[in-house]
Amino acid sequence: MKETTxxxxxxxxxxxxxxxxxxxxxxxxxxxRSDVNEATRTRVESAARDLGYVPNALARGLMGGSTxxxxxxxxDLEGRFALPILMGVEDALGIDxxxxxxxxxxxxxxxxxxLVEELVSRRVDGIILVGKQTDVRPSLGRGLPVPVVYAYSMxxxxxxxxxxxxxxxAGYMAAQHLVDSGRTKIAHISGEAPHSAAQRRSQGLxxxxxxxxxxxxxxxxxxxxxxxxxxxxxxxxxxSGREFDAILCASDQLARGVLDTLHERGITVPTQVAVMxxxxxxxxxxxxxxxLTTVDMQLQKLGRVAARRLQDATAGRSSAGIEYLPxxxxxxxSTIPRL
Amino acid sequence: MKETTxxxxxxxxxxxxxxxxxxxxxxxxxxxRSDVNEATRTRVESAARDLGYVPNALARGLMGGSTxxxxxxxxDLEGRFALPILMGVEDALGIDxxxxxxxxxxxxxxxxxxLVEELVSRRVDGIILVGKQTDVRPSLGRGLPVPVVYAYSMxxxxxxxxxxxxxxxAGYMAAQHLVDSGRTKIAHISGEAPHSAAQRRSQGLxxxxxxxxxxxxxxxxxxxxxxxxxxxxxxxxxxSGREFDAILCASDQLARGVLDTLHERGITVPTQVAVMxxxxxxxxxxxxxxxLTTVDMQLQKLGRVAARRLQDATAGRSSAGIEYLPxxxxxxxSTIPRL
Numbered sequence: 001m002k003e004t005t006x007x008x009x010x011x012x013x014x015x016x017x018x019x020x021x022x023x024x025x026x027x028x029x030x031x032x033r034s035d036v037n038e039a040t041r042t043r044v045e046s047a048a049r050d051l052g053y054v055p056n057a058l059a060r061g062l063m064g065g066s067t068x069x070x071x072x073x074x075x076d077l078e079g080r081f082a083l084p085i086l087m088g089v090e091d092a093l094g095i096d097x098x099x100x101x102x103x104x105x106x107x108x109x110x111x112x113x114x115l116v117e118e119l120v121s122r123r124v125d126g127i128i129l130v131g132k133q134t135d136v137r138p139s140l141g142r143g144l145p146v147p148v149v150y151a152y153s154m155x156x157x158x159x160x161x162x163x164x165x166x167x168x169x170a171g172y173m174a175a176q177h178l179v180d181s182g183r184t185k186i187a188h189i190s191g192e193a194p195h196s197a198a199q200r201r202s203q204g205l206x207x208x209x210x211x212x213x214x215x216x217x218x219x220x221x222x223x224x225x226x227x228x229x230x231x232x233x234x235x236x237x238x239x240s241g242r243e244f245d246a247i248l249c250a251s252d253q254l255a256r257g258v259l260d261t262l263h264e265r266g267i268t269v270p271t272q273v274a275v276m277x278x279x280x281x282x283x284x285x286x287x288x289x290x291x292l293t294t295v296d297m298q299l300q301k302l303g304r305v306a307a308r309r310l311q312d313a314t315a316g317r318s319s320a321g322i323e324y325l326p327x328x329x330x331x332x333x334s335t336i337p338r339l
Numbered sequence: 340m341k342e343t344t345x346x347x348x349x350x351x352x353x354x355x356x357x358x359x360x361x362x363x364x365x366x367x368x369x370x371x372r373s374d375v376n377e378a379t380r381t382r383v384e385s386a387a388r389d390l391g392y393v394p395n396a397l398a399r400g401l402m403g404g405s406t407x408x409x410x411x412x413x414x415d416l417e418g419r420f421a422l423p424i425l426m427g428v429e430d431a432l433g434i435d436x437x438x439x440x441x442x443x444x445x446x447x448x449x450x451x452x453x454l455v456e457e458l459v460s461r462r463v464d465g466i467i468l469v470g471k472q473t474d475v476r477p478s479l480g481r482g483l484p485v486p487v488v489y490a491y492s493m494x495x496x497x498x499x500x501x502x503x504x505x506x507x508x509a510g511y512m513a514a515q516h517l518v519d520s521g522r523t524k525i526a527h528i529s530g531e532a533p534h535s536a537a538q539r540r541s542q543g544l545x546x547x548x549x550x551x552x553x554x555x556x557x558x559x560x561x562x563x564x565x566x567x568x569x570x571x572x573x574x575x576x577x578x579s580g581r582e583f584d585a586i587l588c589a590s591d592q593l594a595r596g597v598l599d600t601l602h603e604r605g606i607t608v609p610t611q612v613a614v615m616x617x618x619x620x621x622x623x624x625x626x627x628x629x630x631l632t633t634v635d636m637q638l639q640k641l642g643r644v645a646a647r648r649l650q651d652a653t654a655g656r657s658s659a660g661i662e663y664l665p666x667x668x669x670x671x672x673s674t675i676p677r678l
Contacts, residue, residue, distance in 0.1 A: 102441035
């Protein structure tokens with residue numbers, strides 16, 4: 001990624017423009033791959049010399065410079081985290097300077113280790129390791145010859161840099177929206193208790209309630225991250241006889257299940273009960289009935305920040321620890337009645 | 340990708356094993372990047388010579404051979420198609436031989452063209468272009484110096500090779516499952532009529548019904564691909580007074596909406612009406628109530644086949660036209676009552 005700051009490396013498109021040919025023709029001329037007439041070849045080579053163009057990323061890499069490649073290792077079979085993060089990396093580094101190797105470790109540590117070795121042997125400028133949960137994971141160790149940034153999941157070595165989402169802030173903001181829109185009796189349905197996301201989102205909710213002198217309705221209801229648990233937990237909550245005017249769900253999937261049960265019991269959302277999710281998994285949140293107010297975890301931004309931290313590390317400005325990024329509320333129809 | 344058949348190129352891991360060091364140490368020794376003691380460096384270099392190891396993919400690429408890289412360009416903001424296809428590519432080519440540049444064109448033709456040029460300038464061994472619909476798209480043209488395979492979307496140039504899913508067969512198999520499990524009055528709710536997927540899935544359904552001497556209940560109901568249309572279409576169907584014992588939906592999202600309306604109207608699935616989707620979008624299909632019987636489009640296999648066709652083209656065995664891959668029925672609870 002050095003070229004992103006030095007600015008001295010021209011790209012093929014610039015050579016092609018100067019030579020007045022297509023990039024494809026310029027590439028053929030420079031690589032002697034296919035039939036390009038002699039005059040064109042001479043013109044392209046002259047343009048390349050004028051611009052100080054180094055023929056390709058392979059050559060630049062061998063010359064000891066940047067290869068203009070970054071490795072992203074994901075374990076995300078659904079692509080829900082990997083794609084937005086990839087897009088953020090593309091935005092931060094520019095597709096004309098850096099391309100991304102995306103590799104899927106399939107949740108297998110041995111495969112992850114092999115992928116790291118392959119990426120190192122290809123001289124990537126850096127590696128971003130994307131976890132599928134916001135939990136602490138084992139560090140790859142300090143011996144790697146390229147910088148590594150942990151994204152979403154956090155490394156257990158404080159000497160590593162991790163960029164993750166601020167789940168406490170997400171829970172806090174969600175609760176703030178509910179209280180600011182007039183709700184005072186908030187119940188909370190969450191996912192797997194051992195997950196950092198479940199604990200920290202709950203903590204944020206409790207912090208806001210405490211700041212406002214309110215109390216949670218009942219205890220947080222931990223279960224798993226499925227719609228099924230959302231449906232069951234909402235039924236348990238209704239059957240408990242507790243009074244509530246809002247349910248904060250720790251994920252959009254949970255919220256979908258909660259909406260189903262409320263609908264089935266004839267409870268109107270948001271008039272009688274407001275329902276809110278966290279994640280902004282658009283396909284679920286936008287198509288629910290009513291459309292779901294939720295918290296966007298800003299994964300594309302997370303990709304941009306992780307990529308910039310890799311650039312910083314390459315330029316000798318390493319940082320360490322966990323960097324939490326803020327999320328933002330997306331208001332749809334499940335928390336505030338339409339006027 | 341030539342090395343996948345020649346078998347003559349050793350990888351770093353083999354060198355490390357022979358030298359009795361970690362791959363990370365072997366990499367440092369060969370790249371003179373960091374402090375490795377002289378004895379270790381000598382041992383690693385000797386192992387590399389013994390195994391005929393070419394230091395890295397960059398060097399192999401410059402020597403005119405394979406770079407062991409494939410470019411996948413997607414336009415799939417949700418990652419629903421891109422990730423399974425990426426996994427198929429990894430499975431077919433092997434992560435120790437070929438790594439994948441994944442790039443997101445964001446549905447922008449100019450960006451797609453730039454990505455193709457970038458990939459070509461990096462000497463990828465081939466490019467897979469993943470569309471987000473199973474429709475015909477413009478060819479990149481015949482002038483590219485690397486083979487291109489179109490996946491999911493199909494090229495409009497019959498000289499190109501496209502690998503896509505067989506939507507006619509998907510509709511046929513879905514209908515076959517419904518008829519074989521005793522349904523005779525099948526209604527059909529579909530997505531956007533101009534889409535090839537909508538037309539071809541309907542065609543498959545009509546083919547099966549015709550083969551069995553049955554007729555569709557009413558006309559296919561085209562709309563859009565949302566849960567909202569699924570809900571509305573099911574209500575229209577119920578209000579039409581037509582008798583039906585099954586609804587084949589052209590997508591899982593539509594089926595989710597249909598299930599909502601049937602549930603709301605007190606109609607039991609599958610006892611009174613069987614509901615079936617197409618796509619096997621697991622997060623939607625597995626968590627619906629009841630869990631949705633659907634058709635799996637085998638996207639990971641599509642990735643494997645596209646990668647193998649690239650290998651074939653690299654080895655001089657090009658093919659052209661559209662290759663359709665079969666899908667398979669996934670039976671859950673929405674079509675057959677549990678015993």
